[in-house]
Amino acid sequence: MPDCDVLVIGAGPAGLAAATRAAETGASVAMVDDNPHPGGQIWRAAAGKAPQDAARWIHSAEQHQVEWIAGARVFAAPAPNRIAVEKFDGELELGYRSLILATGARERFLPFPGWTLPNVMGAGGLQALAKSGLPVEGKKIVIAGSGPLLLAVAKYMKEHAADVRLIAEQATQSALLAFGLRLAAHPGKLIQAVGLRAALLGIPYLTSCWPVAAEGKDKLEAVTLSRGERTWTERCDYLACGFGLVPNTEIAALLGCRLSDGSVAVDEQQQTSITNVYSAGEATGIGGLELALVEGEIAGFAAAGASARARTLFAARDRYRKFAEALEHAFAPREELKALPREETLVCRCEDVTLGRVRSCTGWREAKLHTRCGMGPCQGRVCGAAVEFLLGWKSESVRPPVFPTRIESLTRTEPPA
Amino acid sequence: MINPIDLSVNGVPIAVPAGTMVSTAVALAGVTRFRRSVTGEARAPLCGMGICFECRVSINGREHCRSCQVPCENGMEVAADA
Secondary structure (H helix, E strand, O other), rough: OOOOEEEEEEHHHHHHHHHHHHHHEEEOOOOOOOOOOOOOOOOOOOOOOOOOHHHHHHHHHHHOOOOEOOOOOOEEEEEOOOEEEOOOEEEEEEEEEEEEEHHHHEEOOOOOOOOOOOOOOOOHHHHHHOOOOOOOOOOEEEEEEOOOOHHHHHHHHHOOOOOOEEEEOOOOOOHHHHHHHHHHHHHHHHHHHHHHHHHHHHEEEEEEEEEEEEEEOOOOOEEEEOOEEEEEEEEEEEEEEEEEEEEEEHHHHOOOOOEEEEEOOOOOEEEEOOOEEEEEEHOOOOOOHHHHHHHHHHHHHHOOHHHHHHHHOHHHHHHHHHHHHHHHHHOOOOOOHHOOOOOOOOOOOOOOOEHHHOOOOOOOHHHHHHOOOOOOOOOOOOOOHHHHHHHHOOOOOOOOOOOOOOOHHHHHHHHOO | OOOEEEEEEEEEEEOOOOOHHHHHHHHHOOOOOEOOOOOOOOHHHHHHHHOOOOOOEEEEOOOEHHHOOOEEOOOOEEEEEO
């Protein structure tokens, strides 16, 4: 017997929208997430207070009796229509009729000398810590990498009285101008962009600029930046650096869902290549909040068998997908960034494997066997995207457990003999 | 501070607001090295969202806990750089 009709993995915008819409149709719905609170990364609450639109969706999911399973990470699919999750204090198995993968995205980290120093973090990484109470008041912060997230993080840091020295955006000015014009077709996005610009007044926003080295003895003290012919050093307490986002596809791959171009492949009903498995949001391709919400709504209706209601949202989804395409085009990482790591720069932070050692291998399999690159606790979640960008290797198949898991959790979820 | 949570980081008592993650408590305690890498380098949080495993610490004797995903609780004993 399944524990629920629809199980949603991931409680960010896509997952919340999916769970709510599925529950509205009368289906029994459960939602699991690795984090202690719903909202995902974008709606990560500061001191338990979710933003207004987040609160509305969270309230709506609660009202429709969506069962919320917090602090639970999926590590295996021990039998058909069942997944195994590990919590801080134990593990459990969950059965479902339909599954919705709303697993979101992570930041793309690209290696450069010094990137492993303490206080060099992701852009979203520093924001997550700040929202969890890390004081940033008066701290000198350099924000670098690529994409709209840099602006959102700068705004948050400035609102919390940080001394944001500059934003280094690797994309060209012309790419951003072309992107800006396309924003005009998306009024909601335009208002967001204008709002951000006002909030960011006084922070230099440098295009075609990126960090070439982070320096410090025991922790970050300064970052050296490059822009065209110019190279200079900024003293700072934190470097918040992320080069866009990459979809989280590990659970989809574990289940055998077809991937396409690094994302979970879905049809018009957000259904994956497996009949009762759906996916929505950043896992199906980076597209931002509005696209994640509408994809989640479609997946929720479809997974609960309400495909006609799903269909009414296709036009809205098409509009946001056009925006996503423009986004991807404007902020694609530039070739020059491949020259940032030196041969001795670490690529794999779990196993401390240098670029030189990885490069001496013929592909992922050999790199894993000979150097342990991608074999540590993060299972290639950090170095995978970097190696793909630097060397063009696509990561291979995923094996359970997809997260480091306690022995007792593994032994209790063995498939039936 | 409303309803502070009392815990210890490397044996030193610290009080943090409710809702604070262990990663933040470790940073607030003045610790910059959360763990040592396999070759002995100092490491600290990178992703802040539970995927990179750089913020691993020991919590109540259990090793390899991702400090960015665990909310602080009263009486917790956290050991960084174990």
